[in-house]
Amino acid sequence: MGDRSVGDRLKDFEEVDCGLTPQEAIEEAGRCLQCKKPGCVDGCPVNIDIPAFIALIAQGKFLEAAASIRQQNLLPAICGRVCPQETQCEALCILGKKEAPIRIGQLERFAADQERAKGLTIPARKALTGKRVAVIGSGPAGIVAAGELAKCGHSVVMYESLHAPGGVLTYGIPSFRLPKDVVKAEIDLILAMGVDLRLNHLVGRTVSYEELDSFDAIFLGTGAGLPYFMGIPGENLSGVYSANEFLTRVNLMHAERFPEYDTPVARMNRVVVVGGGNVAMDAARTARRMGAEVTLVYRRREEDLPARAAEVFHAKEEGVMFITCANPVRILGDQSVSGIECIRMQMCNLDESGRPIPEPIDNDTFTLACDVVIQAIGQGPNPVLVSQIPGIEKGRAGNVVTGEDGRTSHPKIFAAGDVTTGAATVIMAMGGAKQAARSINRMLASQ
Ligand code: FAD
Numbered sequence: 272m273g274d275r276s277v278g279d280r281l282k283d284f285e286e287v288d289c290g291l292t293p294q295e296a297i298e299e300a301g302r303c304l305q306c307k308k309p310g311c312v313d314g315c316p317v318n319i320d321i322p323a324f325i326a327l328i329a330q331g332k333f334l335e336a337a338a339s340i341r342q343q344n345l346l347p348a349i350c351g352r353v354c355p356q357e358t359q360c361e362a363l364c365i366l367g368k369k370e371a372p373i374r375i376g377q378l379e380r381f382a383a384d385q386e387r388a389k390g391l392t393i394p395a396r397k398a399l400t401g402k403r404v405a406v407i408g409s410g411p412a413g414i415v416a417a418g419e420l421a422k423c424g425h426s427v428v429m430y431e432s433l434h435a436p437g438g439v440l441t442y443g444i445p446s447f448r449l450p451k452d453v454v455k456a457e458i459d460l461i462l463a464m465g466v467d468l469r470l471n472h473l474v475g476r477t478v479s480y481e482e483l484d485s486f487d488a489i490f491l492g493t494g495a496g497l498p499y500f501m502g503i504p505g506e507n508l509s510g511v512y513s514a515n516e517f518l519t520r521v522n523l524m525h526a527e528r529f530p531e532y533d534t535p536v537a538r539m540n541r542v543v544v545v546g547g548g549n550v551a552m553d554a555a556r557t558a559r560r561m562g563a564e565v566t567l568v569y570r571r572r573e574e575d576l577p578a579r580a581a582e583v584f585h586a587k588e589e590g591v592m593f594i595t596c597a598n599p600v601r602i603l604g605d606q607s608v609s610g611i612e613c614i615r616m617q618m619c620n621l622d623e624s625g626r627p628i629p630e631p632i633d634n635d636t637f638t639l640a641c642d643v644v645i646q647a648i649g650q651g652p653n654p655v656l657v658s659q660i661p662g663i664e665k666g667r668a669g670n671v672v673t674g675e676d677g678r679t680s681h682p683k684i685f686a687a688g689d690v691t692t693g694a695a696t697v698i699m700a701m702g703g704a705k706q707a708a709r710s711i712n713r714m715l716a717s718q
């Protein structure tokens with residue numbers, strides 16, 4: 272069905288990508304070669320049996336296809352929409368060598384949407400074990416850990432500091448990419464297994480770390496919600512936001528509908544977004560929907576943009592202007608932002624990962640007039656709770672160190688997701704959480 276027209280989608284926050292029709296899904300699934308050694312599965316961090324669910328779609332067995340996906344993935348409608356399939360399963364699809372790879376993400380989304388339309392079935396749960404696990408954070412890592420542990424019969428209490436569950440799925444990724452009713456339906460299914468969700472509980476502040484002592488195990492899924500700043504003059508002016516704050520104000524607090532909702536954002540005629548990742552694209556596209564003229568400033572070249580190609584394409588279609596090879600040096604203004612001064616950059620040697628290192632070109636500066644600056648240059652692990660756990664091993668960026676099985680240096684504490692890896696992806700958080708839940712289950716079974 273393709274994307275909604277640009278004119279329509281700039282008027283609201285409804286989903287841009289309309290997904291596949293049943294006929295399109297069957298035709299797309301019919302292209303799959305049903306490989307004996309399917310590369311696509313190797314590219315999936317949660318090892319979905321991709322050929323199996325595609326074969327079911329090709330036969331018109333949509334609900335069976337969804338059930339097949341659910342054996343490995345508790346959040347298929349979410350993953351079908353936000354996973355970077357082009358660098359994972361689809362990148363390893365054999366068809367991609369000669370023609371377009373199978374659109375695995377679209378097919379996953381299609382099956383999950385068909386299932387949701389018919390009504391989701393609550394996954395079966397084993398008899399109660401009497402063991403209690405605290406899950407801290409309700410982002411994809413926390414949700415998956417809670418779901419897997421509940422399935423095994425453990426009693427799970429999930430603490431969330433915000434007033435709604437979902438982590439970045441709820442407060443970060445805008446509804447035009449990931450509708451909130453889709454997120455809610457998949458989370459509700461996990462809660463229906465008996466997970467006790469406690470919202471507005473910031474562990475480490477409103478609930479002390481010591482209060483978790485009575486649990487048999489603790490899972491940390493507190494994410495990477497601590498935004499980084501550039502450290503340049505003018506960052507304290509009114510009108511400067513981190514992308515996290517800006518997106519939370521809109522996605523969670525509905526600032527786009529102020530004063531109907533009581534959270535505002537600064538007046539926005541001209542917005543500069545700094546950064547080149549998915550977060551920067553989300554902030555830029557959100558600001559466009561709020562009527563602003565938006566310029567995105569990125570320090571490397573266009574081909575180095577870390578955002579998904581589809582996000583860059585959509586942002587351009589929607590009128591976001593891109594200035595590459597430039598970096599802000601100063602935000603201008605008296606009390607509020609009136610502009611931003613940038614310096615042009617040139618690409619020099621390569622870093623360890625093979626990306627060019629940008630260096631400023633002396634005295635080659637320019638100024639952009641704007642009233643809002645949104646910084647989307649990365650974020651690190653949430654420190655509130657982690658900093659209070661005595662002796663837990665942390666990496667240089669403040670991330671919790673774990674083995675492959677999700678174990679931390681503390682015998683009772685396990686962790687996964689962005690709090691361990693730094694800002695990564697939904698599916699990486701889910702894959703890690705599944706491993707950690709298995710390890711917790713093994714530990715509890717042996718007690
Ligand atoms: P989070 O989703 O951050 O969830 C952590 C939760 O823990 C939060 O709800 C937080 O409130 C809660 N919490 C923190 N500390 C405490 C505490 N002390 N007590 C109680 N609760 C606490 N990934 C993709 O794969 N595709 C995308 O398209 C994509 N787009 C993104 C767009 C944006 C704007 C952002 C910010 C990220 C995006 N990501 C994307 C990355 C992805 O969302 C994250 O990697 C993923 O959400 C990490 O999951 P998590 O569960 O580890 O953490």
Ligand code: SF4
Nearest residue numbers: 303304306311364365
């Ligand atoms: Fe089908 Fe591509 Fe996977 Fe082969 S690699 S099974 S063609 S999706």
